[in-house]
Amino acid sequence: MLMKLHIQGLNFSYGEKKVFEDTNIDLSADKITVLFGKNGTGKSTLLKLIAGIERCDEGDILFSDKNGSIFSPKGMIAYLGHKLVLKEELTVEQNISFWSDFYQNTLDENNFRLLEIDRLRYLNVSELSQGQKKKLAFMRVLLSNKPIWLLDEPLSNLDMDSTETIKKLISDRLSADNLVLVTSHTKSIFSKEQIITLGN
Amino acid sequence: MNHIVPIIKRDLHIYFRNKSSILIAIIFFLVVTSILPIGIGPDIKVLESISPGLLWIAFFLSILLNISIVFENDFKDGSLDLILIESELPELAIISKIISFWLIVVLPLVIFLPLGGIILNLPLGNIKQIILLIIISSPFMILIASMGSAMALRVSNPSLLITILIIPFYIPILIFGTLPFIENDIMNFSFSRSLMLLTSASIFAIVFVPYLLIYVLKVNSD
Numbered sequence: 001m002l003m004k005l006h007i008q009g010l011n012f013s014y015g016e017k018k019v020f021e022d023t024n025i026d027l028s029a030d031k032i033t034v035l036f037g038k039n040g041t042g043k044s045t046l047l048k049l050i051a052g053i054e055r056c057d058e059g060d061i062l063f064s065d066k067n068g069s070i071f072s073p074k075g076m077i078a079y080l081g082h083k084l085v086l087k088e089e090l091t092v093e094q095n096i097s098f099w100s101d102f103y104q105n106t107l108d109e110n111n112f113r114l115l116e117i118d119r120l121r122y123l124n125v126s127e128l129s130q131g132q133k134k135k136l137a138f139m140r141v142l143l144s145n146k147p148i149w150l151l152d153e154p155l156s157n158l159d160m161d162s163t164e165t166i167k168k169l170i171s172d173r174l175s176a177d178n179l180v181l182v183t184s185h186t187k188s189i190f191s192k193e194q195i196i197t198l199g200n
Numbered sequence: 201m202n203h204i205v206p207i208i209k210r211d212l213h214i215y216f217r218n219k220s221s222i223l224i225a226i227i228f229f230l231v232v233t234s235i236l237p238i239g240i241g242p243d244i245k246v247l248e249s250i251s252p253g254l255l256w257i258a259f260f261l262s263i264l265l266n267i268s269i270v271f272e273n274d275f276k277d278g279s280l281d282l283i284l285i286e287s288e289l290p291e292l293a294i295i296s297k298i299i300s301f302w303l304i305v306v307l308p309l310v311i312f313l314p315l316g317g318i319i320l321n322l323p324l325g326n327i328k329q330i331i332l333l334i335i336i337s338s339p340f341m342i343l344i345a346s347m348g349s350a351m352a353l354r355v356s357n358p359s360l361l362i363t364i365l366i367i368p369f370y371i372p373i374l375i376f377g378t379l380p381f382i383e384n385d386i387m388n389f390s391f392s393r394s395l396m397l398l399t400s401a402s403i404f405a406i407v408f409v410p411y412l413l414i415y416v417l418k419v420n421s422d
Contacts, residue, residue, distance in 0.1 A: 051281075051285050052284075052285060052418075053281055053284070053285065053418075053421060074288065075286065075287065075288035077285055077286065078286065079281060079282075079285050079286070081278060081281060082278075083276075083277055083278025083281065084277070084278060085277060085278040085279050085281070085282050086277060087210070087214060087273075087277065087279070088277070089214055089217050089218065090210075090213065090214065090217075094210075094213065098206055098209070098210045101205065101206035101209070102203055102206045102207070102282075104202055144286065146286070
């Protein structure tokens with residue numbers, strides 16, 4: 001059995017605009033889930049609903065573990081949204097140090113080299129490019145070591161090499177105990193992916 | 201529990217980088233306590249009768265002027281989501297932020313309180329007692345003010361709105377904080393009674409307000 005996510009009878013709207021109407025989705029941890037769709041189809045909103053940042057108007061979002069038991073995901077989710085959770089006034093090193101303390105975890109130096117963060121450590125975050133900020137933000141997700149990853153467009157603003165590196169790091173995460181959801185404007189990103197097309 | 205120290209450490213780091221919050225609170229406090237006696241005129245008895253209240257009000261306003269910094273930056277850069285989603289006990293993470301604010305804004309103000317008391321011509325004994333009452337009631341004051349800050353997260357210049365929202369909650373604190381130092385033959389309200397009431401208010405706030413804060417922040421965050 002695998003960790004699963006069950007979305008049942010989901011209704012959600014921003015004011016008058018209905019984003020989800022009686023939506024049912026079942027996902028399992030054997031593949032990376034790619035939420036695919038045009039702008040405004042609710043990809044980011046769905047991640048926020050799963051993360052608990054937004055609340056459903058109606059319906060349930062449930063997680064079940066390997067044994068099929070429903071569990072609360074409180075404290076088990078790593079969320080990477082459009083806001084990158086970076087303190088611009090601090091250095092890269094100080095940001096990483098905070099996350100290490102926050103998650104009580106450290107990363108192998110190899111990850112820093114792979115993401116080319118090692119040579120940026122003593123720069124202020126405000127001096128980084130958008131792509132470098134994105135990679136640094138992804139480091140936080142790696143450091144969190146949480147079993148559920150909700151990544152909102154993790155590959156945007158990245159060069160080709162960095163895109164491949166992050167794709168590999170996300171793919172390496174795949175296991176029966178880890179659920180990974182990614183939003184994207186393109187399909188066929190990962191070798192093992194299940195695509196949920198929103199906006200139909 | 202393990203999130204408390206890292207959050208405090210990081211917040212202090214950021215506050216020390218932008219020292220303006222500390223300086224603005226202290227300068228505002230000293231300006232208010234210096235200007236008010238000039239406005240009252242040369243009658244020292246009038247000043248003595250109202251100076252405990254003035255000291256409290258100067259302290260309140262100095263806090264309210266800065267309270268928006270508690271959540272503002274974390275809201276803008278997404279750290280608030282991190283606290284709300286990824287903490288197992290977000291209430292403790294919120295308390296960490298309150299402790300940081302206490303250390304960086306309230307503590308320096310407390311250090312300058314004796315100077316404010318002297319400027320307002322308060323007797324030394326009263327200054328000591330007022331400082332104790334202010335320290336004891338400061339958790340209540342900050343937590344309640346943080347509620348205003350959380351409610352006004354999406355407002356561009358929130359200080360005025362926060363002040364309007366929060367001042368009514370400060371009135372009982374102001375009453376109990378000043379009664380022992382003004383002539384109150386009718387009620388004969390003692391210092392120890394004030395201390396007890398203000399301690400109760402702070403304990404109540406520490407126990408209940410973090411839960412309300414989490415709710416308000418969740419509603420107001422993205």
